[in-house]
Amino acid sequence: MGDRATGQVPNYDLGIGITEGPSRTDFGGADRETLLVTKSAQLRRCWHPVAFVSHVGGGPEQRRLLGVDLVVWRSSDNIIRAALDRCPHRWAQLSAGTVVDGRIICPYHGWQFDPTGTAVVIPQLSKSDVIPPTACLEMVATREAFGMVWAILDRDEVGPIPTLPEFGDPSFRSIEVSVTRYETNAAAIIDNNTDATHVAFVHAASFGAGQDPMITPPDAHRTPFGIEISAAELSIAESPDTKEQGSRQTKTEMWLPFTQISRMDYSDGTTHILLKGCCPIDDGLTDVHLTVLRNDVENPADTEGVIAFERGVELEDKVVLDGLPAEFPLDVRLQTHVKHDRPGIEYRRALADFIHSAG
C-alpha cells in the first residue's frame, strides 16, 4: 500500500500493488511531471522512424516529427534524405514539389536542390549569376534500418537506433504490416505494450478471446537500452506450425524512447518477432510502424492473413488509446497501479530518467 500523505508508490520489487488509493485531488499537483513530446529537447536528440523505406518513391513525402514538418525524398545518390519542409526562398513546402533526377524541386519558383540540400538551379538566374550561399535546405540526418527511415532533429544524439539481429537473417522473413496513426502520446503506446492485462478486454474479439485476466504478473528489469519484460510461459491451444497444444514464451525489449521488440517463442519451434517503431509526430499524435519477422520460411503462413490479423489487433488498441491524453504521466504517483503494472512503472521510471539525463 502506498503512503497516502506523500503519494509514495510501494516497492514493486516485492510484487505488492495498490488496489485502493488517495483521491485524484490528493495527487495531480503541478509538481507531478508529465511528458509532452514537443517540449523535450532530449527527444530531439533521438532517432525516430518517420517512414517505411518502401513508401519513399518517386516524389517528396511530407512527415512531421516532434511538431516539425519534414520533407523526405530519395535523392540522386539513391539515399533517402530529409530536410525541414521549408524552402529558403519564400518558405514554400517542398513536399508539394517534385523530385526529378533525384533533385528536389520547389513548387513555388522552381529552385532545385541537390542531395546535400544546396540549390544548384535557380531558373530566374542566368549562368553568370551567383547562387546565394544561403540557398540551402535545413537538412535533417537520416538512416535506414529494418526497412524504416529514421531521422534525428538534433545531431547531438543520446541513444542508438535499436538493434534487431534477426532482420536480414535468412531464417526469418520480414512482413511490413502497416503504419497506424494513434491520437495519443507515443509513450502511451509503448506503455500499452508493456501491459498484458488489457488483452482479455481490448482483444477479446481476437487473440484475447477467453483469456483469464488473472495472469501471472510479468517480470521487468532495466537494461542499458531501456527495459526488458519477461512474461510467464503461457499455454496455448494451438501452436502456429504444428497446430498442436503447446506453450509460448514472450520477451519484450522496450528501447527508449519509443521502440518495442517482442520475441514470441513457441514450443513447436516457431518464433514471431514484433517490431513497433513509434514516431512521435506531435503532442497527442503518433505513427506506429509495425513489422513482423517470422521463422516460417519453409512453410510460410499466408502473408495477407498475417497482415490482416496484426492490423486488426492495432485497430483494437486504437479504440482505447485514442481516448488517452496527449500528456504522458512520467510521475508514477499520478495514476493508480496494481502488481501487474510493474513493467509500465519500470518504463515510466526509465523514460523519466532518460528525459532528465540531459540535465
Ligand code: FES
Ligand atoms: S519558395 Fe521555393 S523557390 Fe521560391
Ligand SMILES: [Fe+2]
Ligand atoms: Fe493491445
